[in-house]
Amino acid sequence: MEWTFAMNQELSLGYSPCPNDTFIFSGIALGRVDRSGLTPEPFLADVEALNKKARRGDLDVTKISFNALVHCLDQYWLLRSGGALGRGCGPLLVARKPCALEDLRNAAVAIPGRMTTAHLLLELLGACEGPRLEMSFEQVLPAVASGAADAGLVIHEGRFTYPNYGLHRVLDLGAWWEETTGWPLPLGCIVIRRSLGPEAARRVDEAIVRSLDWARRHQAEAWPYIRGHAQEMEPEVIRRHIETFVNDFSRDVGPEGEGAIRRLLGEAARTAGVQLPNQPLFWDSREE
Structure with a gap:
């Protein structure tokens, strides 16, 4: 070449x-x-x-x-x-109210893009079969807080700020990856x-x-x-x-x-x- x-x-x-x-x-x-x-x-x-x-x-x-x-x-x-x-840096799945993962099977989930690694992890998890609402990452938390989405896939600083929106963590997808693969x-x-x-x-x-x-x-x-x-x-x-x-x-x-x-x-x-x-x-x- x-x-x-x-x-x-x-x-x-x-x-x-x-x-x-x-x-x-x-x-x-x-x-x-x-x-x-x-x-x-x-x-x-x-x-x-x-x-x-x-x-x-x-x-x-x-x-x-x-x-x-x-x-x-x-x-x-x-x-x-x-x-x-x-380690300890993965995306979070959050919701407006405390709930179990199985409660979100048909939920509309706000995601920060289909090509993000966060979305790949959500696909690998296989627990959420509802619609994906694609938006820029900074819109995810407001969308969940307002009820425009049932749940949200949170990346970047959202890992630290989601409680400010009154939201609750359902699953740490990074921890899930680490526990599942060891990597x-x-x-x-x-x-x-x-x-x-x-x-x-x-x-x-x-x-x-x-x-x-x-x-x-x-x-x-x-x-x-x-x-x-x-x-x-x-x-x-x-x-x-x-x-x-x-x-x-x-x-x-x-x-x-x-x-x-x-x-x-x-x-x-x-x-x-x-x-x-x-x-x-x-x-x-x-x-x-």
Whole structure:
């Protein structure tokens, strides 16, 4: 294959405005580390919007849900850094009143997008057979609280804020995944266009690690950038968000992370009725 990356090329970049992403990428966004060709003006959007752009191949480097990745592995490699993967960080199923899971079998469930990993987990659970009401993630809690939906699939900071809406947790889907499989939960990852080649992927992976390391050393300097994209989120919720979703896997998924990713991608492919391409998942192919 002929690689298309040129050393002076600017690479388009997409990630979400959620605190874990803006924390990880703050060093790049603020120009505090070598960007290795990444644009200083990234595209920030809800993860489902990023999933759709990735399926179209719109961005060179982007955050994406693992559930969406099965549809675009022919175009993108996985990077080893920058993702969201861990324990105790999964989506929640919530309702207006305390209830058992079986009470929601025919419930209308608000979801933050069909390509999200959260929705994959709900499908794997197989307990909710009612309609799915697709909306942006920040609309899920208000929809359940207002009665527009019977239940909601909560991601991001909703994990911490759902009690503010008077809602009740029915099931922690992340805990369910961990107990069922024994693996940590892969939520989202950073991918790079395969056609750019391994040298571009190496440079970008290293840039993300530099950015994360810078943010950890300079949290006060990174804070205005993180806070500026967090909308109305309270400072304590921002901090809890970062503590929950940024961990050692964010720097390098490592062997355990690779195992978890392969397990989840297999489940996602089976659920979608597609086959994973016979290509390396990661740019450096060390797992092959």
